[in-house]
């Protein structure tokens with residue numbers, strides 16, 4: 608006989624962990640099935656930058672992300688209090704050097720946009736345009752020829768510490784169970800039944816949340832009528848960890864796709880590449896060498912820092928380039944929770960609530976149209992999709 612559960616969560620990355628925790632906290636029974644080890648996918652990386660979208664052209668999805676970023680510290684603190692673990696979160700802000708005057712003009716427009724739009728409840732966040740290089744951040748002065756931006760909304764988290772925290776919080780829930788090293792090999796949404804690999808008994812579920820990262824797209828697509836294009840793709844990224852004595856309170860630095868993130872443990876993460884095609888998912892190569900070199904050029908303090916770890920992962924990018932959340936047309940018991948691409952760590956807690964809203968018949972975190980599967984299909988393939 609299959610084990611029966613209210614919620615089957617497929618995938619133990621940051622999306623699946625938040626969803627499983629939310630379901631268990633709502634009193635539902637939940638089984639989280641992870642093909643490898645918890646946090647062993649894209650969520651087991653190094654960077655953990657929590658960046659907002661640009662403050663211009665304001666819309667519901669930008670407000671959703673802003674509210675999520677604003678709410679994250681309290682969510683993390685609640686779990687840290689319960690488990691005694693740390694997620695390495697800090698709202699350190701972000702510095703963006705401005706090498707040329709035209710970039711300063713754009714930044715000044717964004718400063719006004721942020722004053723108008725960056726508000727979550729009564730909390731305001733700011734996008735300051737300042738002269739010269741930032742105090743206390745060791746940057747090549749030529750990169751700040753036209754000044755720099757400092758925004759007060761960006762933050763950072765230590766991805767692996769977050770995974771450990773979420774796992775520990777989930778393990779404290781009496782209605783939750785984790786199965787590692789077993790993949791869901793087939794789903795029958797009509798009978799509410801999933802087959803598992805590795806000799807595990809099948810599972811019977813009322814709802815299933817597909818949070819399998821980039822592997823979610825073919826799984827979801829197998830349950831939909833044929834589409835002219837894939838529902839999403841994996842985008843490879845490479846990053847590295849350097850032993851550098853940066854101040855852990857230092858802002859995240861970002862310039863031309865290069866991130867430098869100082870973590871609490873005295874290590875600095877640098878990244879990242881964006882590769883739409885790749886031969887294998889796990890290896891690093893000279894593209895990462897180039898990223899490290901650019902980071903060293905940007906921040907002289909990294910020039911002699913030893914590389915402690917090189918890492919690669921596959922980011923899930925949905926067809927509409929936004930997170931892909933919510934129930935499948937024709938299969939209300941199947942809920943997508945994927946596609947966070949480069950912003951997942953800052954929004955996964957809210958997206959999980961949104962995913963569960965459909966199950967629990969409530970509306971705690973209404974989804975912007977762009978984040979729903981139906982919205983993304985309509986945008987890509989027209990109103991009849």
Ligand SMILES: Cc1cc2nc3c(=O)[nH]c(=O)nc-3n(C[C@H](O)[C@H](O)[C@H](O)COP(=O)(O)OP(=O)(O)OC[C@H]3O[C@@H](n4cnc5c(N)ncnc54)[C@H](O)[C@@H]3O)c2cc1C
Pocket residue numbers: 617618619620621622623640641642643644645646647648649650651652654655656657789790791792818819820821822823843844845846878879880919920921922923944945946947948949950951952953
């Ligand atoms: C180099 C790099 C840098 C990044 N930097 C940032 C950053 O600074 N900030 C940010 O917010 N995001 C960043 N990201 C993106 C972020 O890591 C991902 O968007 C996020 O981790 C995706 O989480 P997820 O839970 O959707 O997927 P994953 O973490 O990939 O989890 C999916 C899990 O599902 C499991 N799985 C797959 N198929 C099955 C199956 N059939 N059955 C059971 N389990 C299955 C996998 O084993 C995996 O563990 C970065 C990514 C990379 C690669």
